[in-house]
Amino acid sequence: MTIPRAKSGAQLLDRAVALLDLVADGNSEGETLKSLCERSNLNKPTCHRILNALVEHGLLNRDPEGRRYRLGTKLMVFGAKAANGPGLRSQCQPALERMRRTTGETAMLMARDGDDSVCIDRYDGDCLLQTLTGSIGGSVPLGVGPGSLAMLAFLPEEQCEEIVARNRPRIAAYPALSDERLWQLIEQTRVQGYALDSGELLPGVAGISMPLHVVETGPIASLSLTFLSARLTPELIERYVALLREEIALIEPYLNPLDRRLTSPERVLGQH
Amino acid sequence: MTIPRAKSGAQLLDRAVALLDLVADGNSEGETLKSLCERSNLNKPTCHRILNALVEHGLLNRDPEGRRYRLGTKLMVFGAKAANGPGLRSQCQPALERMRRTTGETAMLMARDGDDSVCIDRYDGDCLLQTLTGSIGGSVPLGVGPGSLAMLAFLPEEQCEEIVARNRPRIAAYPALSDERLWQLIEQTRVQGYALDSGELLPGVAGISMPLHVVETGPIASLSLTFLSARLTPELIERYVALLREEIALIEPYLNPLDRRLTSPERVLGQH
DNA sequence: TTTAATATTCCATATTATGGAATATCGAAG
DNA sequence: CTTCGATATTCCATAATATGGAATATTAAA
Structure with missing residues (x-):
């Protein structure tokens, strides 16, 4: 791993x-010092020092047994606060709750995280279904599954291609998702305005998803409904797409607060 | 604010x-550079540099408008993963779900965060109630409300006193919670083994809570049930306390993985 | 347009983090 | 119980990094 450097001189950060990322990416059993050293290309003392500082600050926890490092409680707290503030979760919670209630399906909120898509919130439907991301916090490469496809497809073409290229090896783990099929799905998603998986990835589990757009930034998240593919009919799709569109229309204005410069008196005068 | 130094030499960290904490503690509108400089006692360039490095890494986001700093998306992802893994949330989710289902009340999971108590997860009951912490991510000073009281009361006496002393000014915002009354409640919680608020803090809203203990660390979290105080009867308390006790008995073993040294052959032999 | 307030950049310097080497601890095998 | 290999931790002189005062730029208000 090559540690990405920030422009500001803050190598330690x-x-x-980078170490937090490695721990987050590892399995939930935690990561050993050795493994983290190797994967980060940092030497033992440096790695050890930083990890322990992170532990002291509560960003990491340490399994006293196996001497393994895991994400810490404080991150839970930060995460909860971040998701809550003017963050996605609080904005989307009512929508998820309504969708869950009126359809009885599993409603999910996914957010983009680099080349991945992470499940931020989830309201389980009447029928408990397995999903690609599992529960909250689970992630998939962008492109896998309707929730992530909905974001990927609406990124600028160039970025989209780069991401697909980078994710190719990881997407290969999904045999149903050939390169050709992926581009087909991306194209289809763009044309339709929503992403649909009729049960290709997880047999029997279908999903519909639409992106949440932020101006100048693009799709940062998506809302999805997941249900048994046996129930998939054109009418159902139509109904759920309409529902998603409706809920998104309610949320997006809050994600795109009006740019004051566009409405300030000066600017209005300037338009004369 | 005096920035706490880690033993390991990692001042930058x-x-x-400390800056992340300040942003997390601030309101959800975000914090300005100036305010963060003042509150952290860091000078402008240093503060600016660190904040922007955090932004580059996605731990903070920045409001392009008001130039304010907020908790970033990546923290949401980390938080979700932390809460999910062998973290509290995933351990407690089934319990919350069961409690919510069998009682129809609002079930909450709170975790300790320094002198505060944060809502990590919440399953709303049939009747939507206002709670002290609001939704997920909200926090209250330790001592305010049954969920936080359940943790505070079972901390070592000394720590408990220190926290109460530090939190005094913030607790003053709750007129119903005089210093005397707080200590009464702490004592009562210790004796009963559970914390009870019969509607003192939020008129009409009652709550019962019990702590989750980790050996050597103490109470790190609590499970609570919240309901209309009008429905509060001794029988209800008894039933809910039994339910909480039951669920906690199921969770605690997983939070306290058996110390292998205590069960290893050597040790068994050693006990002869 | 001017002014005050806030944010950003610069850069020589002092302070900090670095990492090789030594040491300690753990766990498995004999 | 002892040995041995592997992993984790500590030490410290040095190299490299972050620091912060001062200068500059940007923004919002007057």
Whole structure:
């Protein structure tokens, strides 16, 4: 791993965040010092020092048994606060709750995280279904599954291609998703305005998803409904797409607060 | 604010975490550079540099408008993963779900965060109630409300006193909670083994809570049930306390993985 | 347009983090 | 119980990094 450097001179931070990333990406059993050293290309003392500082600050926890490092409680707290503030979760919670209630399906909120898509919130439907991301916090490469496809497809073409290229090896783990099929789905999603998986990835589990757009930034998240593919009919799709569109229309204005410059008196005068 | 130094030499990290804390503590509108400089006792360039490095790494986001700093998307992702893994949330989710289902009340999971108590997860009951912490991510000073009281009361006496002393000014915002009354409640919680608020803090809203203990660390979280105080009867308390006790008995073993040294052959032999 | 307030950049310097080497601890095998 | 290999932790002189005062730029208000 090559640790990405921030423009600001803050190497220690770069390294600390890189280590957090490595721990986050690892399995939930936690990561050993050795493994983190190797994967980060940091030497033992440096790695050890930073990891322990992170532990002292509560960003990491440490399994006293196996001497393994895991994400810490404080991150839970930060995460909860971040998701809550003017963050996505609080904005979308009513929508998820309504969708869950009126359809009885599983409603999910996914957010983009680099080349991945992460489940931020989830309201389980009447029928408990397995999903690609599992529960909250689970992630998939962008492109896999309707929730992530909905974001990927609406990124600028160039970025989209780069991401697909980078994710190719990881997408290969899904045999149903050939390169050709992926581009087909992307194209289809763009044309239709929503992403649909009729049960290709997880047999029997279908999903519909639409992106949440932020101006100048693009799709940052998506809302999805997941249900048994046996129930998939054109009417159902139509109904759920309409529902998603409706809920998104309610949320997007809050994600795109009006740019004051566009409405300030000066600017209005300037338009004369 | 005096920035806490880690034993390991990692001042930059200390400062970065301190800034994250300040942003997390601030309101959800975000914090300005100036305010963060003042509150952290860091000078402008240093503060600016660290904040922007955090932004580059996605731990903070920045409001392009008001130039304010907020908790970033990546923290949401980390938080979700932390809460999910062998973290509290995933351990407690089934319990919350069961409690919510069998009682129809609002079930909450709170975790300790320094002198505060944060809502990590919440399953709303049939009747939507206002709670002290609001939704997920909300926090209250330790001591305010049954969920936080359940943790505070079972901390070592000394720590408990220190926290109460530090939190005094913030607790003053709750007129119903005089110093005397707080200590009464702490004592009562210790004796009963559970914390009870019969509607003192939020008129009409009652709550019962019990702590989750980790050996050597103490109470790190609590499970609570919240309901209309009008429905509060001794029988209801008894039933809910039994339910909480039951669920906690199921969770605690997983939070306290058996210390292998205590069960290893050597040790068994050693006990002869 | 001017002014005050806030944010950003610069850069020589002092302070900090670095990492090789030594040491300690753990766990498995004999 | 002892040995041995592997992993984790500590030490410290040095190199490299972050620091912060001062200068500059940007923004919002007057």
